[in-house]
Amino acid sequence: MTFDWNAHRFSGGVLALDLANTVIFRDAPERSQDRFADPGEVPRFAAAAANHRRSEWGNVKFNPPISHAAIAALIEVREAINRLFRTAVHQGGFRPEPLSDFLRLGSELVCDEPERNNLILPQPSEGRRELSLGAAAFLSGVRLFEPTRLERIKICPNCHWLYFDESRNRSRRWCDMSxxxxRAKAQRHYSRNGKPAGNNHV
Ligand SMILES: [Zn+2]
Incomplete structure (x- = not known):
């Protein structure tokens, strides 16, 4: 069965976090699910990401990894992105091990890019760009190093996704309010009234 890579799946707001969010419920291992457990989802994610991340990348094509080794490398950098930014949210900055893992794995990915590919940080430019999904996710992560951007990264209390809060006063509480x-509103209503939400307005 294929998976619907709709707008909600791109609530991370930037490619690096969207890639990390291909695993849901990361802080609850018994509920956790990896959408890339089926490798067939990787190219589908890459195609959908190019559509949903135009505000970050402009006209872009993300080349998905093909070989087993390349898919494994993408998943390794995905996990490094997750560790780096999740730790940053919890601890208010970068720590040596997650940072060096991220840089080492990202360095290996950019090293494998064809010579013609421009590895400038993401920006919504007019010109068509093409690069590997892994290298693009790495560059998207590097762009979040700026402290004023780093402090906008949050963790959704419901699904544990990482997301970039672009609201003016950093007031977003969920990856996706809708x-x-x-869901959280309905749960609060249920525990207050002992019946499912929907009968009364909340
Ligand atoms: Zn969420």
Whole structure:
């Protein structure tokens, strides 16, 4: 069965975090699910990401990894992105091991890019760009190093996704209000009234 890579799946707001979010419920191992457990989802994610990340990348094509080794390398950098930014949210900065893992794995990915590919940080430019999904996710992560951007990264209390809060006063509480925000609202209503939400307004 194929998976619907809709707008909600790109609530991370930037490619690096969207890639990390291909695993849901990261802080609850018994509920955790990896959408890339089926490797067939990797190219589908890459195609959908190019559409949903235009505000970050402009006109872009993300080449998905093909070989087993290349898919394994993508998953390794995905996990490094997750560790780096999740630790940063919890601890308010970078720590040596997650940072060096991220840089080492990212360095290996950019090293494998064809010579013609421009590895400038993401920007919504007019010109068509093409690069590997892994290298693009790495560059997207590097762009978050700026402290004023780093402090906008948050963790959704419902699904544990990482997301970039672009709201003016950094007031977003959920990855996606229409999904996780509503679910939490319904749960609060249920525990208060002992019956499912929907009968009364909340
Ligand atoms: Zn969420």
């Amino acid at each position: 999904v996780c925000g509503n």
